[in-house]
Amino acid sequence: NHGSGVIVRENDGIYLVVTNDHVLISGAEHCIESAGGGFYQGFHLPMINDKVDLALLWFKSERGIEPVAHFASSPAAVIEESIQIVLATGFPANQRYEERAGLTVPLLKKPLEGGYNLTYTSDIDKGMSGGGIFNLNNELIGINAAHQEALWDATWTYQSGEPVAASLNKKLDLVAIGLNIISIDKVLKAIAIPSSEMIEDAEEADICLKAG
Numbered sequence: 001n002h003g004s005g006v007i008v009r010e011n012d013g014i015y016l017v018v019t020n021d022h023v024l025i026s027g028a029e030h031c032i033e034s035a036g037g038g039f040y041q042g043f044h045l046p047m048i049n050d051k052v053d054l055a056l057l058w059f060k061s062e063r064g065i066e067p068v069a070h071f072a073s074s075p076a077a078v079i080e081e082s083i084q085i086v087l088a089t090g091f092p093a094n095q096r097y098e099e100r101a102g103l104t105v106p107l108l109k110k111p112l113e114g115g116y117n118l119t120y121t122s123d124i125d126k127g128m129s130g131g132g133i134f135n136l137n138n139e140l141i142g143i144n145a146a147h148q149e150a151l152w153d154a155t156w157t158y159q160s161g162e163p164v165a166a167s168l169n170k171k172l173d174l175v176a177i178g179l180n181i182i183s184i185d186k187v188l189k190a191i192a193i194p195s196s197e198m199i200e201d202a203e204e205a206d207i208c209l210k211a212g
Contacts, residue, residue, distance in 0.1 A: 003023025004132075005032070006019070006131065007034075008188065009188070013061055015060070015061060015066055016188075017058065018054060019129070019143070021055040030042035038063055040059035040060070040061060044056070051114075052183060054143075056191060069132055071140050071181060082104075083104055084136075087100065087122075088132075090124075090127065092127040102123070105119045105121060107119045107168065110158055110159070112159060113158065114159070116179060117182075118141075118178040118180040120175060128147070142181055155169060
């Protein structure tokens with residue numbers, strides 16, 4: 001599958017990437033192409049909460065410094081702000097990097113199935129899933145997950161399993177849907193750091209280097 005992602009941490013050449021779980025194929029090799037043109041083999045980090053459409057990959061690089069996203073300084077305040085201008089970023093399938101402006105729209109009082117809890121008006125295309133959503137201070141406030149489907153009616157349910165009302169379903173068809181920075185931060189706090197054995201395996205891997 002093709003998808004986008006955001007580098008959210010770096011420590012001694014080990015980079016951590018957040019994306020959507022739905023863009024990964026279980027058991028497959030994961031190749032990461034960085035914004036600077038580097039190719040790396042990505043290693044999947046298991047997560048405790050599998051009810052959220054988030055996935056974490058890590059890779060090792062000794063070729064240079066890859067850019068790391070800056071989190072919103074006050075995540076709760078950012079999310080609670082009713083309307084703000086945002087830039088949704090990512091790589092549409094077979095296209096170059098894109099930034100799509102939009103506004104956050106407060107439609108959800110509780111998360112949808114997949115943990116989705118951020119709605120906004122940016123025009124998202126397939127392939128941009130997992131791409132970062134940034135505010136005007138260049139701070140990460142979330143990631144993309146689903147684009148608008150105005151051509152047909154989607155049937156959403158809440159994370160609790162309760163169906164979403166028909167009136168809200170119609171509104172959700174008209175906006176992009178993602179996961180906010182609070183959800184991402186919770187996942188990052190619950191993961192295990194890659195072990196030395198995992199890092200040694202990464203040093204031996206070359207499938208993505210050949211692909212590049």
